[in-house]
Amino acid sequence: MSLSKSVREGSRIALSRVLSQVENSTPIGLHALDELFPFTGKAHKIGITGPPGSGKSTLVNALAKQLRQLEGEPRVAIIAVDPTSPFSGGAILGDRVRMLDLQGDPGIFIRSMASRGALGGLSSQTEAFSQVFDAAGYDFILIETVGAGQSEVEIVNLAHTTIVVDVPGLGDDIQSIKAGILEIADILVVNKADQPGADQSLRYLKSMIEMGYRPLASSAGKHKLAESLSKEEIPESDYPQNLWQPPVLKTIARESIGIEELVIEILKHQEFLKNTRRWQLKEAWTLREFVRKRIEGILVQEFFEQLPEGVLDDLMEKIITRKMSPTAAVDNLLTYNQITKKSHYSE
Numbered sequence: 030m031s032l033s034k035s036v037r038e039g040s041r042i043a044l045s046r047v048l049s050q051v052e053n054s055t056p057i058g059l060h061a062l063d064e065l066f067p068f069t070g071k072a073h074k075i076g077i078t079g080p081p082g083s084g085k086s087t088l089v090n091a092l093a094k095q096l097r098q099l100e101g102e103p104r105v106a107i108i109a110v111d112p113t114s115p116f117s118g119g120a121i122l123g124d125r126v127r128m129l130d131l132q133g134d135p136g137i138f139i140r141s142m143a144s145r146g147a148l149g150g151l152s153s154q155t156e157a158f159s160q161v162f163d164a165a166g167y168d169f170i171l172i173e174t175v176g177a178g179q180s181e182v183e184i185v186n187l188a189h190t191t192i193v194v195d196v197p198g199l200g201d202d203i204q205s206i207k208a209g210i211l212e213i214a215d216i217l218v219v220n221k222a223d224q225p226g227a228d229q230s231l232r233y234l235k236s237m238i239e240m241g242y243r244p245l246a247s248s249a250g251k252h253k254l255a256e257s258l259s260k261e262e263i264p265e266s267d268y269p270q271n272l273w274q275p276p277v278l279k280t281i282a283r284e285s286i287g288i289e290e291l292v293i294e295i296l297k298h299q300e301f302l303k304n305t306r307r308w309q310l311k312e313a314w315t316l317r318e319f320v321r322k323r324i325e326g327i328l329v330q331e332f333f334e335q336l337p338e339g340v341l342d343d344l345m346e347k348i349i350t351r352k353m354s355p356t357a358a359v360d361n362l363l364t365y366n367q368i369t370k371k372s373h374y375s376e
């Protein structure tokens with residue numbers, strides 16, 4: 030039986046193997062992705078992001094268990110992404126994932142992912158993993174990533190629903206969460222609500238949301254989507270009244286408190302997306318990005334592979350000794366490639 034067929038029939042060993050092959054972009058992995066793709070498009074992808082140590086893994090753990098209680102016992106895949114540390118990534122992820130106590134449930138599959146060697150970057154890799162899980166019949170895909178910069182924005186952009194996890198702040202104006210990350214949230218969670226200041230944080234976040242703090246100026250993909258939605262895809266009568274207002278919830282992930290409410294909001298958001306065609310639009314946008322990122326990855330890799338030996342080193346030497354500027358070196362390098370042959374200055 031082919032590997033992808035085994036994946037679809039529920040073999041965890043085959044699933045594991047395909048994920049490794051996909052991670053390394055081997056021909057077997059790419060072929061499996063190709064064969065599995067017709068069976069994708071059903072899973073609900075949920076991104077969970079927030080500051081380090083805010084309790085994301087604990088929340089994901091509790092959330093997975095709660096989702097399993099839903100009618101039909103939906104299957105849950107968990108992807109733990111570490112965009113921050115290309116070097117120690119593997120080891121740290123190992124620690125993070127070990128804390129999950131879900132290993133015994135055959136309806137749950139956990140996979141970590143470090144940044145090294147991802148074709149087309151982490152977001153493209155995460156999407157590739159999601160496709161495998163989707164085709165394997167996982168209904169929910171939980172993607173955990175540390176909210177530390179631009180990369181998590183990219184990663185959560187492929188999710189249908191983004192949950193931003195915050196913790197009680199130290200005071201009214203000191204929030205661990207960066208304002209920029211608020212705008213990507215579909216659902217906001219104040220975790221560690223057993224600690225002082227939870228209600229204050231809740232009020233703060235709610236007021237931010239109510240003030241309409243959803244600036245559309247960011248370059249994040251979701252906003253490109255929002256723009257295209259507002260322009261053509263959604264009838265004027267549905268917009269902006271029909272916009273989703275992110276709910277703000279309190280949880281104590283360690284004690285599984287507030288998780289039922291979180292699941293209710295997730296399902297509400299799913300319904301909202303489906304009722305307003307945003308589900309399909311998000312899919313279309315994610316897949317377009319996936320194709321774009323892959324092309325980018327392949328072209329860049331190819332570009333460096335076909336450079337004659339030593340050329341890059343020679344130019345670097347010139348740059349370091351200030352005999353040539355990096356800009357001029359780039360221009361020079363581009364002339365070695367079929368596609369970029371023409372000097373950028375010479376138009």
Ligand SMILES: Nc1nc2c(ncn2[C@@H]2O[C@H](COP(=O)(O)OP(=O)(O)OP(=O)(O)O)[C@@H](O)[C@H]2O)c(=O)[nH]1
Pocket residue numbers: 080081082083084085086087088125175220221222223224280281282283284
């Ligand atoms: N008091 C309290 N502690 C919690 C709660 N949820 C998680 N924690 C603790 O917070 C610490 C960090 O939890 P993690 O789930 O590893 O946090 P994380 O956000 O996944 O951490 P990174 O992945 O390293 O960024 C652990 O010691 C948890 O036990 C909570 O609701 N209340």
Ligand SMILES: [Mg+2]
Pocket residue numbers: 085086087125173
């Ligand atoms: Mg974690």
